[in-house]
Amino acid sequence: MGAGAPPVDLRSDTVTRPTPAMREAMARAVVGDDVFGDDPTVRKLEARTAALFGLEAGLYFPSGTQSNLAALMAHCGRGEEVILGQDAHTYRYEGGGAAVLGSIQPQPLANLPDGTLDLAQVEAAIKPDDPHFAVTRLLALENTIGGKVIGRDYLARAMTLAWKRGLSTHLDGARIFNASVKLGMPVKLLCAGFDTVSVCLSKGLGAPMGTVLVGHQGLVDRARRIRKMLGGGLRQAGIVAAAGLHALEHHVDRLADDHANAARLAQGLAGAGYAVDPVQTNMVFVRVAPERCAALQAHLAGEGVTAIVSPRTRLVTHLDVDAAGVDRAVAAFAGFGAAAA
Ligand SMILES: *Cc1c(COP(=O)(O)O)cnc(C)c1O
Numbered sequence: 321m322g323a324g325a326p327p328v329d330l331r332s333d334t335v336t337r338p339t340p341a342m343r344e345a346m347a348r349a350v351v352g353d354d355v356f357g358d359d360p361t362v363r364k365l366e367a368r369t370a371a372l373f374g375l376e377a378g379l380y381f382p383s384g385t386q387s388n389l390a391a392l393m394a395h396c397g398r399g400e401e402v403i404l405g406q407d408a409h410t411y412r413y414e415g416g417g418a419a420v421l422g423s424i425q426p427q428p429l430a431n432l433p434d435g436t437l438d439l440a441q442v443e444a445a446i447k448p449d450d451p452h453f454a455v456t457r458l459l460a461l462e463n464t465i466g467g468k469v470i471g472r473d474y475l476a477r478a479m480t481l482a483w484k485r486g487l488s489t490h491l492d493g494a495r496i497f498n499a500s501v502k503l504g505m506p507v508k509l510l511c512a513g514f515d516t517v518s519v520c521l522s523k524g525l526g527a528p529m530g531t532v533l534v535g536h537q538g539l540v541d542r543a544r545r546i547r548k549m550l551g552g553g554l555r556q557a558g559i560v561a562a563a564g565l566h567a568l569e570h571h572v573d574r575l576a577d578d579h580a581n582a583a584r585l586a587q588g589l590a591g592a593g594y595a596v597d598p599v600q601t602n603m604v605f606v607r608v609a610p611e612r613c614a615a616l617q618a619h620l621a622g623e624g625v626t627a628i629v630s631p632r633t634r635l636v637t638h639l640d641v642d643a644a645g646v647d648r649a650v651a652a653f654a655g656f657g658a659a660a661a
Pocket of ligand 1: 382409494520
């Protein structure tokens, strides 16, 4: 610890750098022009991801935001409606893109403390067939959400409701492998019934960029047109898709290490007197008194720990944080003191 040790960056699982083995896979990638459908590495990544989810087709996107947007636009026409959570990334953290670029009307519902939507509320939010109302087209869920895992029982009930009421379904699965590893359940089973799933490679999986949208062929075909329109058609993208393939091969099972490190971090912080929410996957939420946030963030930076400190501070473990890094972070928090935190 101390001088010379690399900083422990707990801001997000997006901050990982490609491993040497991943860079080698990227250097070796066979590429072509993917807008012409000529990049074998991209095609392999798309097919492999689709197969993992038991869905027909996959489509590689530069970002999860663009993948979610293209999916919503593939499901919903102008003026149609998506039911989703107030806390959903696609509602809250994507610049309102579905409304701005897709002319899609969001119908947000409060997320319950476990991250789910109350299915009675979902049902009540489905608009009757009446010209006064937008056509309710889509139910969009997220798993994990705020680090919380949504289990198969709930998802099966949600899928049944959507099927009964003729809604299509989209899952923002930016961290779906965290849920899968936590539950010990293959993604194919966990996500059964969804028409589309957006799967980020650049979060816990540690690729430098990229998201694969998987789904039924017709929806993916529509999403391909939309991706081009949004400027997401890439050329020799096999260079980065190779990192995604490497990640699917080598970085899924190890998400359990991130979960163990998050649990270790939570336990250490609780031991130092901080109020910490229960941890399920790779996110730890810590309470900090509002007036101490700026000072704590500066103190941590001085100790080589990078965090965005807020009254509900989110700390995220990932590929580039090991148990020693966690212990260093705990020591830095402990050194500041939890008084009035
Ligand atoms: C990160 C994330 C996305 C997509 O983010 P990009 O930064 O655009 O790749 C989508 N949904 C969730 C839940 C996310 O965490």
